[in-house]
Amino acid sequence: MKTDALYLNLFATAPILALRLAGLRGERASEYICGSEELKKAFRVDALFTPPSPELPLIVAEVQFQRNPEIYDRLVASFAIKRLQSPMYTDIRMVIYFASRSIDTGATVYEPLVRSGLLNVVYLDEATAALERDDFTAEELSCLLLARLTVTPTNQTNDAEIVNELADTVVSMRGTAKQKEFLELFVDLFHSKYKHLQKEEIRAMLDARTILDIFDDIGESLAVQQYAKEYAKEYAKESVAQAVQQKQLENARVMLFHGSQPEYVVKVLKLPPEVVEELVRNLNS
Secondary structure, eight states, X not given: OOHHHHHHHHHHHOHHHHHHHTTOOOTTGGGOEEEEEEEETTXXXXXXXXXXXXXXXXXXXXXXXXXXXXXXXXXXXXXXXXXXXOTTOSOEEEEEEESOGGGOOOOGGGHHHHHHTSEEEEEHHHHXXXXXXXXXXXXXXXXXXXXXXXXXXXXXHHXXXXXXXXXXXXXXXXXXXXXXXXXXXXXXXXXXXXXXXXXXHHHHHSOHHHHHHHHTTOOSSHXXXXXXXXXXXXXXXXXXXXXXXXXXXXXXXXXXXXXXXXXHHHHHHTOOHHHHHHHHHHHHO
């Protein structure tokens, strides 16, 4: 999966993730518009964060997953062009999101810009692990977890933990417009990262609940269809109504276990309040 395209999608969905990773204030972050923009021929920045007001900082950003000694020159050149094109912005910042510290070739002559805070350098493997996310929405947390998967070592045990957390987050978004988009992003990313594994090895990383939640209702990917067919056999003897009810109850248990309020579960999953109350009692017993 092309990494800069993935990050443009993640940052466009959750601008606060990009700002917080760079150590910038998230003031009115949800109102920023993120898109790729060609500043001049051969100068297209990966992400340009346009604020809702000229008084807020405009941010020119690059995402880098390979060593490139020219990346600082290119970003500073893009920054200068944008300043000329957009004199209404009094505060323009630069950010480079490196996959890890090891591919940073160094700011060299631009080190004063780094020290001044005009140019922020972010190491995604470190920043995504350390970022506080208590106030993140489900969409923003899903973006963070997907970003985390792009920079974690190919470790099946550790990635399974991230995937299971992502599954729980996506379950809480059931019924929203973004749910299918996050599932498709996950499938593209996960199968790209673990393309060297056989289907059975990938399945061994994930528990049955996660597979059902993550791969449900996508259908575009052949691998996803294979998973869906296998697990559909396990439920073939149940009636459609029983299967739907059982899935809703399992989703409710997962949400309650991870701290969702009963009223929220009732609203999102459209379950009778007395059913959710019974689940709460069972979890507390």
